[in-house]
Amino acid sequence: MFKREPVNTVFFILLVLLTYAVFQCQWPIYWFLILGGTWFLLTIIGSTNVQLNYFYPALHKNPGVVQQKIALxxxxxxxxxxxxxxxxxxxxxxxxxxxxxxxxxxxxxxxxxxx
Incomplete structure (x- = not known):
């Protein structure tokens, strides 16, 4: 389930937990960069691969067609x-x-x- 909403929800929860860890447990602040970079990388992958249906469901294959065809x-x-x-x-x-x-x-x- 690689959809935008669950990914953003998980990363928001991780951001809240990381904020707590940085300010209360003295974790290094560069963890924000790691978390943000990971979120950005997943969003780029989801945005550039239609088959993942990251933002919206997209028709990218038809199981009823057995021959490979293209549309010009x-x-x-x-x-x-x-x-x-x-x-x-x-x-x-x-x-x-x-x-x-x-x-x-x-x-x-x-x-x-x-x-």
Whole structure:
């Protein structure tokens, strides 16, 4: 269970206990850096790995699909290079999703029609 809320709760409790230990038991103050660094490292790992679902549940695999597949997407088009991409897609009988921008569509309406 590597979720943001439990991790933050555990580290908050550890911070309170560490504060007590530093001021009452004379522990070295660098323990705050160790605790903060550990929390920061876990948060970075959770933030950069989608499969951990650290912040929000994310769909990263579908057990119903047995073949490995990828999805091709192209953003911010149409662009003159889009014609080359369309030729490659046609050559290999591949499909892709194009996300187009309004002013680019106005600049290249013929390419948009080909998409």
């Amino acid at each position: 997407t192209f953003d911010d088009g149409p662009h003159p290079n889009t014609i080359l991409i369309l030729k490659l897609l046609k050559k290999y009988n591949a499909k892709a999703t194009f996300f187009c921008i309004g002013h680019c569509i106005d600049e290249h309406p013929e390419i948009f029609k080909q998409i």
